[in-house]
Amino acid sequence: MSDPATAGRGDVVAQAGDLVAGLAAQPWGQVSPSIYETGRLVTLAPWLTGHTERLEYLVGAQRADGGWGSHDHYSLVPTLSATEALLGELRRGVPHGGRERIAAAADRGLDALFGWSRRGFDTPLPDMPAIELIVPYLTGGINRHLHHLTRSPLRLLSAWEGTAPLPVPRHMDDQKPAVIAARLRSGAALPEKLHHALEVAGEAAAGARGVPLTPAGTIGASPAATAAWLGTAGKTRPHHPARRHLEAVAGLHGGPVPCGVPITAFERGWVLSWLVRAGVPLRVPDALVAGLGDGLGPEGTPAGPGLPPDADTTSVALYALALLGAPREPGSLWRYRADPHFQTWHGEQGFSTTVNAHVLDCFGQYVTCRPGVRPRYATAMGEVESWLLAQQRADGSWSDRWHVSPYYATMCCVLALDAWGGRESEHAVRRAVRWILAGRRAGGGWGLWRATAEETAYAMQTLLLSRAAREEPARDEAAAGGHAFLLQTAAAGDDPPMWVDKELYIPLAIVRAAILGALNLAQRDPGVTLRIRQSAKRT
Template identity: 50%
Template sequence: MSTRPGPAADRGGVAADAEKLVAGLLRDPWGRVAPSVYESARLITLAPWLTGHAERLRFVLAAQRADGGWGPPGGYALVPTLSAVESLLTVLRADEAGSPPAVRRTEVLASVERALVTLGGWLGDEGPNVPDTPAVDLIVPALVEAINVRLDRLPADSLTPQARTPLGLPRGMGGDRLVGVRRLIASGARVPAKLAHSFEVVGAAAGAPPGVGPGRLGTVGASPAATAAWIAVAGAARGARSHLRELALRQGGPVPCPIPITVFERAWVSSGLARVGIPLRARRELVESLTAALGPTGASTGPGLPTDADTTSVTLYALGHLGAPVAPESLWGYDTGGHFATWPGEDGASVTTNAHVLDAFGQHLATRPAAESRYAAVVHRLSGWLRDQQRADGAWHDRWHASPYYATACAVLALHEYGRGPALAQAVDRAVDWVLGSQRPDGSWGRWSGTAEETAYALHVLLGLGRSTRGRLAEAVRGGRAYLRRTAGRQPQTALWHGKELYAPAAIVESVTLAALHLAASRAELESSAAPF
């Protein structure tokens, strides 16, 4: 990240950093995602034969928090903590059977003891709410079931009575859906493509269902855990084994998820940079890869995942900015009549998916007035739907990101640029007021603490509307820009994106901060007569 002084130099430094970032995307088609406790722990259980087993075990043990849990604050810790505990109980069982230990048994027992006591409190009626992360209503019951089975088989004197108490499910969650999915797979019926991403929950006795298996790269569902589970039930799986081995070697043992994220990463990075006017020199390569990702039902995040409206919309929007527009016809398949589903049959609805769909339709309509009769009605409908999802405080929240700053930035920019209909200006004003009122004393923004990513989203809201920066707004921008210049690229990224557990897509986060710094420097140049930034 460039640290050169002065607004003009900042813009030049940001452009150079953006060029390096995009070049890195094209060199590494798998994408950059930090190691996952959940996925690494699943491999400890499902693939102890895989290279890096000891390193994964040490990674999981080292990641445990002082309170006995793993992962982010609140209910987001439940899935990684359950996964870690189940894997450590598996290690204890293997140790009893005579397998050579990778770490001291006493260390594993102490870790399990602390975690189980903590889980007992979380899974009671007073425990934290469980966030709406992908497949959580399958993953949590499956892991609770497995932990209770392993506890029952553990010698009675291994743990204290409090730690050995069988775990229950969180309030409001049952196991019926997991039972139904397992029955569906055991029947031999074809299952929804999205289930491949969490195939590890179905159990080894289910067999390999039609339609679930490794793709061209060897991954099942863009998930190491799902791939390992498929290997366990499918037998010969040379391509899948090779994929896991390469991934483990690349990461030094621990593994990320989701991976690969080729289209997701390239679409979000290129569209975000282009939206604020940062030049992209690798246009031809980006256009070719993004165009190739589009099919009759749109684009998917990466190999092994089904197509979805979110990735499709951002891919279309990126191609429009790259000078290679594609008509958004593939999006109609996700239209529910009210909003657009991320995929057909989605439970719930996503603000950011619909903001991105509005971007795609709005951009196409803005450049092709002759398409008014085809797309105007859906632009009006999406504008009204997004407006109606705004919270009372002026923010938006979403199911694909833990931070309201991401959802708010997506909604505000789409409504400002392409929205049609009544009361949109008032909605945007309320969002700006919420951002201004939630800034932290150090100039940052963030849900749990200040982060560069969330500060960048806040600056996109404040600077992406083309408004003059004076008074309170100018002060907020100065503080946010100073925070980004101190921290962006110099601190570990905070996991905020919804996967099976929270994760951070590193290149996307970097692009968001670069775009915010570019906006701030550009505005400083335009308003050089104002108070210095």
Template identity: 50%
Template sequence: MSVHTLNGDIDGAVADLIAGLEAEPHGQVAPSVYETARLVSLSPWLGGHAERIAFLLQTQRADGGWGPPQGYALVPTLSATDALLATLRSTGPRAHRDHVAARLAPAVARSLQALTTWLRADLLVPDTPGADLIVPSLVAGINQHLARLEHLAVPCLEPWYGGRLGLPTGMDDGRLVRVRQAVAAGVDLPGKLVHFLEVLGPAARAAGIRPAGPGTVGASPAATAAWIGNNESGSSSNQALAHLATVAGGGPVPCPLPITVFEAAWVVSGLARAGIRVEVPPRIVESLRAALNPLGTPTGPGLPADSDTTAVALCALGHLGQPVDPGPLWAYETADGFCTWPGEDGWSVTTNAHVLDAFGQHVSSGVDPEPRYMAAIDRLTVALQERQQPDGQWRDRWHASPYYATMCCALALQDFGRGPTPVDAVARAVDWVLSTQRADGSWGRWDGTAEETAYALQVLLAARPRADEVQAAARRGYAYLCETAGREPAPPLWYGKELYRPLAIVRAAVLAALHLVRQRHDITAATVTTTAPKPRQAASKPVIRDA
């Protein structure tokens, strides 16, 4: 932990944050229950195995589940349950097996009870990426374990001998079966599905898949482990194994990883948009430029390009005085706006807000744009307003909190929306934010968090910074951030295979909000604790600690 006095050293906190982008080359992401559990099942021989099991036991909730509230708990709970069952069934001599069972069986019994209760209650499964592949795959794996559970003779698991879990209402295994059959038949796996390679079982031998960048498959430790487990030794396998050992040697693992471009783009653009002077090392600038190609840029090695990361990377380069023509974004244009990637199921308001940012920044730079840029800005202005909720908020498919989506849309419309109506949309967003502040000064979907409070403050301070009610709300939010940032229990809110927490990006959002409040309200200095990695030489391992 590093403590900075905001009176004069918020710049120091920013400098530490930027230094961390170089010091941690894979990115900074909190540990993942889902991904850690997949390694327990797929790679028990990998260093850090005991630590991964300990992590699962330590993070189990009192109700038997894992992860965030509501349906977001299903994927991590299924993954952890399957992993612990696999460990119970794979232990060696009877004495050792009894020792392991004494530690793991009570946790498994609680998780099976939780899963049985949820699935009977028609649990609503959120639209997290790959859920229709991951959930059927894990349920089938758990059912295979339950069919053989009786051989363990563990009393607390007797209620589940020979039992079976069902799938959530409205979900079947049809897509998983089709994908496995297609890959087994030699059909190349689409790039975005490589991230979920672990669901394919033996079909993970898919031809044509090769590690990317530092040795990752699909920017996922689980996908990398699945690929290693189904390939003969060779230079590619050795590269992937070395990468996995680096990532997983300490035990729990994050996902996605690497997130090189995504992290740098969001950190730089978020800080710069708030008016913070950002001194970025040339290597980071060059990495952003180098990642761009005719289809844009991916989140990091092992993933396909997407318009969301492309748009934010373009904005970051623009803020750094290195503008790049946003032409690659046209590859994602649809009749309704811009897709995150071709064939996307659904429409993302935050992706389209970021595209509006990129086009708006390009037009504002003084370059004489093609007419279609102006036409796209007009279309996006209308499309975002049409998707605003009646109470003034926005919701999105890439983040669990409406405060993130509302910030993205409100700032894009405030800065680059065309016509008179964006003013009204932003005003409604401000009213919603004001109406949902908690008594302790925070904002949050489930509980107040520093991350969501930072997003809420940015909405208020972009639109009506001098209004009396905004000033009062901003002061309360500022006090909450100074008291809790870096110390509060920090839930994951970003959509991945399960919800995850990109640590550097969240810290950047908090610092941006603190800076805005101080600049626009002349707030007396306070002390805030921020979690930031100390720069070090040639870091070989990503930061995966929670913040």
């Protein structure tokens, strides 16, 4: 009879091997489709392969309340994008067979948006890249469609004829997209971080001289930005590099497109570091290790082509290299220092706890590999430690701007502080561990909105990798319950998107790495395996 505590260990190792092989086989990265980005391609590139499938995806993803998106707090951007796209399709003259479904979806989308506006957009707007540009840009597009309805009525949308314009939320400047468009028309360059949302400039984005196309054929690692830059030329130039890139991206999910692609360095850094840190036996091809190192420049590395280098991707790539026995000097990170913490990129508005946790991991692992350099990094490590401690919430958790769930942020901060912090961090880590233990849901999992495989993996890694957690009597039972939950639910793939970009998304390979790492840790831990065996006997 097989041991229930270790029965799946070989399978976990095999799946991790397949996951690593997939990093080379799918170098652009594995990312969930995006309502926002798919809606933009419906509007900007109706000639692109998969147009009908993109429309079907939008209509099929609409919620019962007329909105789009995985959670109310994150619904405005995808709902604006989908509604504008469907209205534009109706104006183009969609074939009669699908006209009524598209019109009905657009009608429900408008009803949701105007309902939210009448309530003053009372759901707080989240901190998401370019939201202050995207919302006015899409609102303006919808209002142009509504104005057109008054002049050229559509029977299926007659209720919206003569409607007053949809307002933008308070405290948003509806002239910001026009400022960017004017700058592009002048030939001026834009900050590289704005390339990712180039579509907000409207027609001025087409062929903008100040925005160069990358060798990969992308603008800003964004299908929407790339389609906006390509403009109407895409329809008549099938061999243009940007057109070929969009065709390839549209093929990834059979029409719908992700929000960020390629994300090569981002995906590889996270997958490799998380699997190695969790002790999963791996054979990492030399080419993957070399590729992570080759991508590092004077300012670090970007998540993917068309994006600016950032401290997050850079620190995780360097951390992974150090774990893999190929440490590289992390001097590029000094460019992101903003005493006493580090910025994600130059000129960042706000801050990220997980970026700083990753910087602390990176410095700490490098110093472990090269003890002689400790004096150069000790001061910064101490300052980041103190800064992270100051960001801990009263309940013991952390939050972050790049992920919705506090379980992700808490895992990142706990593991960095536990590994590289001093005595002041020990109390903070214990508080966080107790917050994790208190947060278990029925069924054994963890989650912000509901129990998910992804968040359960983060909670389990916090419990099984931090030294302070070993002192907690409930730790082994909780991790065993999480292990059972993962075995029951991880394959379902129905977790909500929780990573933050222009819209919430799932970096599929990265999340899979977190789950496999958690399973491996549970199956190797004596206390947890004992609990798993005891539970199996009871059932």
